[in-house]
Amino acid sequence: MSNALKDTDQNSQKWVARVRRFFRWLTKPHIVLSLIMLIALYFMVITPLIRMVTTTLTWQPRDVVNNPDAVVGGFTLYHYIRMLTGTLGKIYLSTPLKHSFTIAIGATLLSLLIGGSLAWLVVRTDMPGRKYVNQLALIPYIMPSWTLAQAWLVFFKSTSFSGGTPGLFEYLVGQPPPTWLSYGPVPIIICSALHYYTFFFLFVSAALMSIDSSLEEAGDLMGASRWRILRKITLPLVVPAILSGFIMTFSKVLGTFGGPNILGTPIRYYVTATMIRGSMGVGDTADGFVLAIVLIMFSVITISINQKLIGTRKSYETIGGRGFMAQLSKLGKAKIVLLISSVTFQILVIVVPLGLLIWSSVMLQDGNYSLSNLSLQHWIGARGTIYNHGEPGVLLNPKIWQTAWNSIRLSLWTGLFTAFLGIILGYAIVKGRGTWLSKLVEQLAYIPYVIPGIAFGAVYIAMFIKPLGPIPALYGTFTLLVVVSVAKHIPYSSRSGVSAMMQVGRELEEAANISGANAWKRFVRIIFPLTSAGFVAGFLLTFITTMRELSLIILLVTPKTQVLASQTMFYIENGDGQMANVVILILITITLIGNFVIGRFRGGSLKKGLGM
Amino acid sequence: METTIIINNLTKKFGNVIAVNDVSLTIEPGAFLTLLGPSGCGKTTLLRCIAGLEDPDGGEIYIGDKLVFSYDRGISISPGKRELGLVFQNYALWPHMKVDKNITFALEIQKMPKDKMQEVMKKALAEVQMEGYEDRYPREMSGGQQQRIALARMLAYSPKVFLMDEPLSNLDARLRMDMRSEIKRLHHISKATTVYVTHDQVEALTMSTKIGIMKEGVLQQLDTPDQIYHFPANLFVADFIGNPKVNLINGVVTGTNLVQIGDFKVSVATLSALKNVILSVRPEDITVLTEPDADAVEFTAYSVLPAGAESTIIAHRKETEITVKVMGISKIEIDQKIWLKFDPECLNLYDKENGNLITA
Numbered sequence: 003m004s005n006a007l008k009d010t011d012q013n014s015q016k017w018v019a020r021v022r023r024f025f026r027w028l029t030k031p032h033i034v035l036s037l038i039m040l041i042a043l044y045f046m047v048i049t050p051l052i053r054m055v056t057t058t059l060t061w062q063p064r065d066v067v068n069n070p071d072a073v074v075g076g077f078t079l080y081h082y083i084r085m086l087t088g089t090l091g092k093i094y095l096s097t098p099l100k101h102s103f104t105i106a107i108g109a110t111l112l113s114l115l116i117g118g119s120l121a122w123l124v125v126r127t128d129m130p131g132r133k134y135v136n137q138l139a140l141i142p143y144i145m146p147s148w149t150l151a152q153a154w155l156v157f158f159k160s161t162s163f164s165g166g167t168p169g170l171f172e173y174l175v176g177q178p179p180p181t182w183l184s185y186g187p188v189p190i191i192i193c194s195a196l197h198y199y200t201f202f203f204l205f206v207s208a209a210l211m212s213i214d215s216s217l218e219e220a221g222d223l224m225g226a227s228r229w230r231i232l233r234k235i236t237l238p239l240v241v242p243a244i245l246s247g248f249i250m251t252f253s254k255v256l257g258t259f260g261g262p263n264i265l266g267t268p269i270r271y272y273v274t275a276t277m278i279r280g281s282m283g284v285g286d287t288a289d290g291f292v293l294a295i296v297l298i299m300f301s302v303i304t305i306s307i308n309q310k311l312i313g314t315r316k317s318y319e320t321i322g323g324r325g326f327m328a329q330l331s332k333l334g335k336a337k338i339v340l341l342i343s344s345v346t347f348q349i350l351v352i353v354v355p356l357g358l359l360i361w362s363s364v365m366l367q368d369g370n371y372s373l374s375n376l377s378l379q380h381w382i383g384a385r386g387t388i389y390n391h392g393e394p395g396v397l398l399n400p401k402i403w404q405t406a407w408n409s410i411r412l413s414l415w416t417g418l419f420t421a422f423l424g425i426i427l428g429y430a431i432v433k434g435r436g437t438w439l440s441k442l443v444e445q446l447a448y449i450p451y452v453i454p455g456i457a458f459g460a461v462y463i464a465m466f467i468k469p470l471g472p473i474p475a476l477y478g479t480f481t482l483l484v485v486v487s488v489a490k491h492i493p494y495s496s497r498s499g500v501s502a503m504m505q506v507g508r509e510l511e512e513a514a515n516i517s518g519a520n521a522w523k524r525f526v527r528i529i530f531p532l533t534s535a536g537f538v539a540g541f542l543l544t545f546i547t548t549m550r551e552l553s554l555i556i557l558l559v560t561p562k563t564q565v566l567a568s569q570t571m572f573y574i575e576n577g578d579g580q581m582a583n584v585v586i587l588i589l590i591t592i593t594l595i596g597n598f599v600i601g602r603f604r605g606g607s608l609k610k611g612l613g614m
Numbered sequence: 615m616e617t618t619i620i621i622n623n624l625t626k627k628f629g630n631v632i633a634v635n636d637v638s639l640t641i642e643p644g645a646f647l648t649l650l651g652p653s654g655c656g657k658t659t660l661l662r663c664i665a666g667l668e669d670p671d672g673g674e675i676y677i678g679d680k681l682v683f684s685y686d687r688g689i690s691i692s693p694g695k696r697e698l699g700l701v702f703q704n705y706a707l708w709p710h711m712k713v714d715k716n717i718t719f720a721l722e723i724q725k726m727p728k729d730k731m732q733e734v735m736k737k738a739l740a741e742v743q744m745e746g747y748e749d750r751y752p753r754e755m756s757g758g759q760q761q762r763i764a765l766a767r768m769l770a771y772s773p774k775v776f777l778m779d780e781p782l783s784n785l786d787a788r789l790r791m792d793m794r795s796e797i798k799r800l801h802h803i804s805k806a807t808t809v810y811v812t813h814d815q816v817e818a819l820t821m822s823t824k825i826g827i828m829k830e831g832v833l834q835q836l837d838t839p840d841q842i843y844h845f846p847a848n849l850f851v852a853d854f855i856g857n858p859k860v861n862l863i864n865g866v867v868t869g870t871n872l873v874q875i876g877d878f879k880v881s882v883a884t885l886s887a888l889k890n891v892i893l894s895v896r897p898e899d900i901t902v903l904t905e906p907d908a909d910a911v912e913f914t915a916y917s918v919l920p921a922g923a924e925s926t927i928i929a930h931r932k933e934t935e936i937t938v939k940v941m942g943i944s945k946i947e948i949d950q951k952i953w954l955k956f957d958p959e960c961l962n963l964y965d966k967e968n969g970n971l972i973t974a
């Protein structure tokens with residue numbers, strides 16, 4: 003063979019080797035899954051964001067009315083100038099944003115107070131009955147977030163302001179309550195906090211459980227007072243948990259729609275979330291998107307500041323590891339007082355609101371609290387009466403049955419896909435730990451976390467109103483609701499997937515690999531069985547949260563794809579508040595059943611689903 | 615079942631760290647090769663490369679006559695097709711399967727008939743003396759029992775090569791002794807070529823037919839335990855093997871077979887062309903005399919540490935410190951004068967520049 007021939011031979015062999023190595027890398031299970039996830043995340047998270055930004059930067063068909071020179075699709079800063087400056091900017095952006103922040107900060111602080119003290123009482127004191135207090139503490143979170151807002155109105159509704167029917171307060175006292183108590187920031191903050199305190203409760207109680215009480219005892223021996231110990235030793239140790247709870251609560255409240263819509267809109271107290279809906283509702287999509295982008299930016303900034311703080315505080319978390327025998331604080335005489343106050347609190351946030359909703363649902367005429375007014379009209383009344391615009395009672399209304407079925411279908415599919423994605427994401431991320439691909443997937447999967455619910459819904463309108471590549475225009479379809487719900491749950495599913503997968507040592511899969519099991523067998527026989535508890539927990543948790551999700555889907559539902567959550571809002575806005583209350587009660591029943599089922603499953607709990 | 619393993623120029627990097635650096639070695643059929651070295655020396659990575667769990671960045675590996683990995687040709691056979699078994703440090707028993715399923719998993723994949731499978735499983739359990747444990751879950755057994763099951767799992771599908779990654783390091787000292795003899799027996803019966811990774815030199819010396827000592831990804835010496843112990847190829851190996859540690863003393867070659875140490879001279883069997891050398895001598899290769907002797911050098915007992923079967927004596931003479939090991943409980947007292955006698959055959963000389971053994 004001549005030298006030249008030899009060279010080309012060696013060269014081609016080099017190339018063959020290179021191609022083979024590349025394909026071997028490409029066909030590794032976690033690489034394949036990572037790449038699939040990248041594509042999915044690109045379509046579910048990245049493109050919608052890009053579409054949203056481009057929409058705000060181009061002339062829309064609607065703009066031509068006021069701007070004759072505008073070329074549809076051409077570049078413009080019109081929407082930004084319009085929304086961020088001048089009187090319109092004040093009405094649409096700065097005032098609502100101020101309101102949003104007021105509510106988010108207020109609700110977060112109140113949540114911290116409630117969740118933190120409940121956690122301490124339950125975990126670290128000898129208060130009797132703390133087991134039950136612990137179980138009941140999670141109920142408000144299981145109920146839809148705007149339940150309390152609706153119950154609040156049943157009690158504090160005021161005729162002085164909107165005319166209409168009186169609430170229970172006015173009926174009993176004979177005088178309308180002050181407006182600040184009926185509507186606006188105060189009730190919104192209270193109702194949001196009573197729902198979202200559960201994050202603080204979960205995070206702080208987990209942290210308290212992991213603190214070795216000898217740290218506190220050491221302080222005790224040195225003669226420090228109890229208050230001093232709490233302040234100087236216990237509190238600093240739970241700071242990371244508090245910061246995590248802060249992020250969660252703050253970003254949730256910032257994007258929440260239900261409460262502010264029920265308690266704010268009647269007195270024109272708008273927050274960004276309700277404003278976005280307003281703009282989108284009248285067809286100013288691009289304007290709504292500008293607001294959504296601003297909301298996203300603020301949410302991202304807040305969260306990254308918090309993350310920085312947590313980063314520097316991380317050293318505290320080395321105290322982890324459960325199972326310390328915690329020394330319980332003796333409450334002494336305060337025991338009974340604290341027990342009574344926590345029980346009262348739970349009655350106030352669970353029993354009373356539910357009671358009010360039930361009562362309201364069985365009153366024929368709203369605002370008449372006499373016994374003679376009791377009726378099942380709203381539940382099983384006939385069609386064509388003077389009540390509820392002639393609609394039949396909820397249980398006899400085929401439309402509602404369809405809506406309930408939609409809700410269940412949506413939650414089932416979302417739960418299933420989310421749990422499945424969780425395992426895949428967990429596998430891809432954990433297996434590739436340390437590689438750029440794994441980091442990229444993990445970070446992309448985190449994005450929906452920082453996008454407030456209402457903004458996320460807005461993003462999806464931008465995306466699927468027109469066909470996108472192989473994907474048809476999904477706007478108005480049931481599929482879109484599933485896709486958006488799955489996408490919004492990705493951060494939680496990836497977190498819980500990662501933590502489930504971390505517990506499966508890599509040797510377990512390697513041992514199967516050496517035994518000759520291929521990727522599919524390894525998944526079916528080893529990986530899946532070992533993570534199935536996490537899978538079930540993830541499924542059930544997503545089922546519940548999807549069932550009562552409103553902010554996310556409110557912009558995307560159409561009469562055909564209406565779900566129970568959006569149906570309540572539809573009834574409220576239509577003036578049929580009592581029908582809304584019936585629907586809320588049905589919704590709560592379904593979620594409570596779901597929660598009961600979670601409790602039956604080994605390893606299934608709200609905590610697991612939050613990736614703790 | 616006798617399989618040769620040939621490794622040529624194997625290299626594996628993790629980022630900028632070279633875990634295995636251009637290692638070449640041949641493992642004869644039926645050998646028990648132990649890879650020995652401090653943690654982070656690349657021994658486990660090398661084992662995982664042989665198993666196919668890591669993709670190396672260069673070199674090739676043959677198992678038997680099969681080329682299982684070649685960087686230059688882009689070949690890498692999957693672990694399952696390399697016909698080898700691996701026992702992990704933490705056993706890696708599948709927690710959701712009972713013992714019987716753990717053992718028959720690989721057999722099911724090979725589509726072995728059911729009754730044959732049961733027979734093989736029983737035989738494997740008998741081989742590790744764990745009959746009757748079929749119905750236990752891994753968490754219901756002690757660490758030692760789990761390790762036996764892990765061995766049975768490997769034995770059941772009779773791989774051509776046994777790989778073991780520090781299988782005894784999670785056991786207590788007593789169990790470790792038992793398992794050592796157990797593993798050595800299993801190897802003796804099966805004659806499977808075995809690669810064993812450990813950081814415990816006693817394990818390596820007692821079990822292996824060959825020991826490969828690694829440091830920072832480089833194979834330092836590959837030899838029989840006897841050769842490794844008596845003729846370490848370089849100072850690192852000399853220092854790593856042996857307990858108490860070998861004596862390493864600076865010396866200057868002053869004549870044929872004579873080395874000057876401080877103010878005295880010792881004769882050695884090696885001829886060295888170099889001037890500056892390091893002389894090594896194992897503590898047990900030195901004879902201690904309590905009376906002066908023509909061939910012995912006077913020292914003072916700085917400290918005496920009797921430990922039942924043997925005693926360690928630290929001897930000083932000016933700047934020179936020498937550790938000596940004698941059998942039984944020593945009667946020598948601290949600060950007593952003693953005379954040390956060196957056997958020329960037991961003294962190795964190393965190049966002071968590069969630390970390599972000087973061979974005559």
